[in-house]
Amino acid sequence: MSKIKTLPDFTKSPTIDQTSIIEKASRFQKRSIKKETKIFGLKLALNMIDLTTLEGKDTPSKVKQMCYKAQHMHDSYPDLPTAAAVCVYPSMVSIAKKEVKGSGVKVASVSTAFPAGQAPLSVKIDDTKFAVDSGADEIDMVISRGKFLNGDYNYVYDEIATIKEACGKARLKVILETGELGTFDKVRRASDIAIHAGADFIKTSTGKISPAATMPVTLVMLEAIKDHFYKTGKMVGMKPAGGISNAKLALHYLVMVNEVLGADWMNNTWFRFGASSLANDLLMQLEKQRTGIYQSSDYFSID
């Protein structure tokens, strides 16, 4: 008798104690990180950024400028790392790919009718294939939140699995858009669905909805990753996106990842920040550490 792979019953995903999660997340913010450790953390965070521009007004020049920034964060500071990736719309992938060639910076493309995801599956598959064919190394898809909230978990699961297939070699990040899910229980359930359906990364938000990433919601997702790892030994990456705009908060996130998932996740293969203004704040803090003088955004690139 052939062994049929059965899906877990997603309605039985663990429930989340809201008070406890918020309290736990707040404790990660009380660590004191100074001197060398701080510099290490700031550089690491810089190296984990997906520099992002996802606007209707994006132009090839804007994308080129951002690609340059990803490789030259702040040239007056010696030996800075590059960003992890640039994140753009599918139509900009080929331009970005050319610009970052040879630098090690990856090109990520949103797809599946980002940000709403309100399109037929066939369109989403085409969207994804177009991005991959244009050279995207990573695909950031959105889940169908409407279907999810309707309880149609199988649809959501199948859709993610289908897109994963369309990705080919490109790594798949699945955006849950936690700001639209409403409760931590639902965030956990959506995380479990995405992970089982083959997500390489789970990502909090599109950045178009408020609230975007918060520490408690990220913690819920990290715990889903942790539970999956203990069960299967497979690692899944995490990408909080939106709303992380200062260096101090980024360091708090790193502390959280390190303490929940461990040192194996402390690199840009397994952890990313989806942000654009975060980069300059990290750079300003690095300069502050180097010179001892508080910095001004006047002396850093305008993105």
Add this chain to the structure above:
Amino acid sequence: MSTKTKNVSTKDLATESLSNNNGNGMQKNERLEVLKTYKVYIGGKFPRTESGRYYKPTNSKGEILGNICLSSRKDVRNSVVAARKAFTGWSGATAFNKSQILYRIAEMLETRKAQFIEEIVFQGSTEAEAKEEVAAAVETFVYYAGWADKFQQVFSSVNPVSGSYFNFSAYEPMGVVGIIAPENNSLLGLAQSIAPAIVGGNTVVVLASESKPLCSITLSEVFHTSDVPGGVINVLTGKLDELVSFFGSHMDVNAVSFHRESDKHLHTIQELAVDNIKRVKNYTPSTYKTEAETQNPYKIIDLQEVKTTWHPIEVIGASGSGY
């Protein structure tokens, strides 16, 4: 209670309980007054100092004025961030709106006269001096409120050039201004240093008098209820000695307006200011007795940057040969 903040009202309390002891033993309904905690004012909020440190300045009779926040460099940092955030909105506000808000400060100050007089007297002035100081502070805000929609016309210029250009110079606010407020004149000194800075569209981080800090926080409450947007005025209390270098070196502070009698501190600021070429304005501590000292539009211009524009014109004659 002795460990809590002592201020004017503790004196009253003491006298009251004394007179109760002399009474006929009847139980008077005695009330423990709620004392005010003097905090700092950053970004439209009243937090305690980040450092958790306090100091206790005394008046000439040796009475403790209060537990006053001993601000640290991080309070300066947070204030500058708040001031920078508020700058775009405040500098872009219409002159009419700025004028209204400054006038509103005067109105609110007027209604809280009694409290300021009480504080100034407690800090060591006579009743008459205190009344005069509060009146002058109200006048200051009224005076500079009037300049909001006038200084641009009065000081801007159209310049004669020999070329096919229309050339004009206009004033723009410098940005975030650090104000080292006068050590004496704890209320009037603040009014005189803050009003000309903000009426020109700057946002400010103020270090209040170290020995007479009470009015600074009460004045912040006035700002807070006068529709001054959060972050436009930030007020810290503490020691200049500790904070001077951060006012001088901070790259995001565009100018420092210095009102103390301390060459040492002034020189520190001047040296550090070189890094981002901040403007340092030194004002000899004033007694604010003459009109030239208290009503002076050049104090607005001191914290303005001149922008000169060369606008090409096609036909030189069109501009009139005078330009």
